[in-house]
Amino acid sequence: MSNDSLRDLLADDHAAVVPARDYGFELDVMARIERRRFQEQVLVLGVIGMAVSAMLAIVMPHLTPALIGLGQDIVPAAFAATIAAVLLFGFQQMRPGMRAMGLPV
Numbered sequence: 654m655s656n657d658s659l660r661d662l663l664a665d666d667h668a669a670v671v672p673a674r675d676y677g678f679e680l681d682v683m684a685r686i687e688r689r690r691f692q693e694q695v696l697v698l699g700v701i702g703m704a705v706s707a708m709l710a711i712v713m714p715h716l717t718p719a720l721i722g723l724g725q726d727i728v729p730a731a732f733a734a735t736i737a738a739v740l741l742f743g744f745q746q747m748r749p750g751m752r753a754m755g756l757p758v
Contacts, residue, residue, distance in 0.1 A: 751758045
């Protein structure tokens with residue numbers, strides 16, 4: 654027998670058995686389709702990103718002073734909300750240990 658599988662197949666007296674599916678071809682087609690989808694998505698996301706960047710470049714100089722003023726007004730409330738959230742989260746984390754020690758919580 655030679656190392657050439659095609660020659661061996663053709664020299665065989667039996668009818669050649671062709672596989673029902675060619676997985677290599679299917680994978681190649683799928684790879685091409687996904688590569689094309691990826692390129693399309695990169696193009697769409699690039700165009701959207703450039704449009705959003707241009708819009709922000711136009712709008713942000715007008716919005717920035719208002720956002721700075723709003724941020725200065727919200728800082729005390731945000732600080733208080735952060736402290737309350739930390740305390741609540743800490744209490745929730747301590748509850749199982751407090752129950753194990755016999756404290757009613």
